[in-house]
Amino acid sequence: MENRGDHSHLQQRKKRRLVLFPQPLQGHINPMLQLASILYHKAGFSITIIHTNFNSPNSSSYPHFSFRSIPDGLSETEASTADLIAFSVLLNVKCVVPFQDCLAELLGGGGDDDDVACLITDANWYFTQAVADSLKLPRIVLCPTSICFFNTVAAPPMQEFYFNVHTDFQFETPVLEIQTRDPENINRFIKNIVKQTKASSGIIWNSFQELEELALTNLKQEFPIPHFLIGPFHKYFPASSSSLLAQDQTSISWLDKQPPKSVIYVSFGSLIGVNETEFQEIAWGLANSKLPFLWVVRPGLVQGTEWLEPLPKNFLEMIDGRGHIVKWAPQQEVLDHSSVGAFWTHCGWNSTLESICEGVPMICGQPCFGDQLVNARYVSDVWRFGLHLEKKLERGEIERAIRRVIREAEGQKMRERIMILKDKMDICLTRGGSSYQSLESLTNYIMSF
Incomplete structure (x- = not known):
């Protein structure tokens, strides 16, 4: 039960407003809106x-928040997310004036009575x-992203667009190849x-x-x-x-009919695409495993198709x-x-974390860009609760x-390892746990501004 002292602290925090600015991509909107909910419900801030007009979040899902839309100035062509680095760089140019105007208006008392304590933005909004x-x-x-990935790209030395993992261990070969049409762009972006x-x-x-302690220790030296x-x-x-796509x-109800621990769940996130040959190899690999599978095939997953047309005949x-x-x-x-x-x-970070939290071992296939390649290496080679599909997608390998x-038995050992981590995660959120204490520290830190 709250005592009066707690109540007065809560009232004090309610008068402090936080302004949050997510990058308009699914894997960035999700954690920012989750963070907003934590800071509102658990820490008591307004x-x-x-947000940009592009991929604007559904404000009706968050009735306690105030939403301000800014024009992003993107043409239809520019709104393509095919080259994510070029897209992010462009947004960092086009949003400067609209964002500054909106924030200045908020600070000038433009409709919200509360005192703005601080701004929280996605790291990509440099x-x-x-x-x-x-x-x-x-x-x-x-x-x-994961701290492991941020360590990889943010701490020196950066070797052109290859970055060696030098946090928990050293690979002999670079683990991350950033795929972009303009290599200089990626260097500038990260810098x-x-x-x-x-x-x-x-x-x-x-x-x-408990998951990334060593990576954090290394990163703190640079940051x-x-x-x-x-x-x-x-x-x-x-x-x-906070999904931008309708969930099926x-x-x-289909999972309810399957035996325990029998189903392979397949999803490559909201952005990754595959070609028709890869799609068919995935289909045959799933079919030939003779195990039940739940497969998320996002419309447009295979370029130039509507949905399931590339499936093998009578599949x-x-x-x-x-x-x-x-x-979805x-x-x-x-x-x-x-x-x-x-x-x-x-192996996007949200998906990796969600899998750890439920104690589900992973198959890392189709990591394409950003933190996905580093996360996949950590899952398979460091934390060791997953397999990395090293070669191109081929039905026998799958x-x-x-x-x-x-x-x-190999999979059972992975399950045991990930369950140990899941138990540690469960504790970290309870009173006295590491994340619980960190949230208290963050709340006090914001109140000190």
């Missing part, structure tokens, strides 16, 4: 979300540090993020200390600013939806109900389901990987 400085407003950065993150008032991580590991964000509340709930009849294909799934609920035995993932993780 929340204003500034232009916002100069805006915050000009308005004398502290800026805290949300890094929606801007690094410089403006170092200039910020602190970093919030969607991670927990001697406050770090707050308050994750996993999604575990603070029941599965919340038949996933759950659905052949698998005879053993597979279930949906356009309620992923947190799926991973929490007792029938799911493994997760074939692109079939063997699925059987190894779900049916064989």
Whole structure:
């Protein structure tokens, strides 16, 4: 029960407003809105979300927040997310004036009575540090990636567009090849993020200390600013939806009919695409494993197609109900389901963290860009609760990987390792746990501004 002292602190915080600015991509919007909910419900701050017109979040899902839309100036061609680095750089140019005007209006009492304590932006919005400085407003950065990845790209030496992992161990070969049409662009982009993150008032991580303690120790040498590991964000509340795509709930009713730990769940996130040959190899690999599968095939996953046209002929009849294909799934609920035995993932950080939280071993296939390649290496080679599909997508490799993780002793060992980590994660969120204490530290830090 709250005592009066707690109540007065809560009232005091309610008068402090936080302004949050997510980057408009699914893997960035999710953690920012989850963070907003934590800071509102658990820490007691008022929340204003500034967002671009492009991929604007559904404000009706968050009635307690104030939303401000700014024009992003993107043409239809520019709104293509094919080259994510070029897209992000462009947004950092086009949003400067609209964002500055919107923030200045908020600080000038434009409709919200509360005192604005600080600005929290995605790390990719590097232009916002100069805006915050000009308005004398502290800026805290949300890094929606793993600390391991940020260490890889942010701490020297950077070798052109290859970055060696030098956090928990050293690989003989570079693990990360950033794929972009303009290699110089990636270097500039990362240098801007690094410089403006170092200039910020602190970093919030969607991670927990027991998972990335060594990586954090190394990073603090380069970034001697406050770090707050308050994750996993999604575990603070029941599965919340900030999804830009409609979730197919038949996933759950289909899973209800499957044996425990038998299903391979396949999803490559909201951006990755495959070609027609790769798609067919995935289909045959799933079919030949003779195990039940739930497969998320996003419209447009195969370039130039609407949805399932590239499937092998009579594929659905052949698998005879053993597979279930949906356009998008309620992923947190799926991973929490007792029938799911493994997760074939692109290893985006949100997906990796969600899999750890539910104790589901992983198959790392189709990591394409950004943090995905580093996360995949950590899952398979450091934390060792997943397999890395090293070669190109080939049905025999896929079939063997699925059987190894779900049916064989190797997979059972992975499950044991990930369950140990899941137990540590459960503790970190409880009173006195590492994330619980970190959230208290973050709250007190914001109140000190």
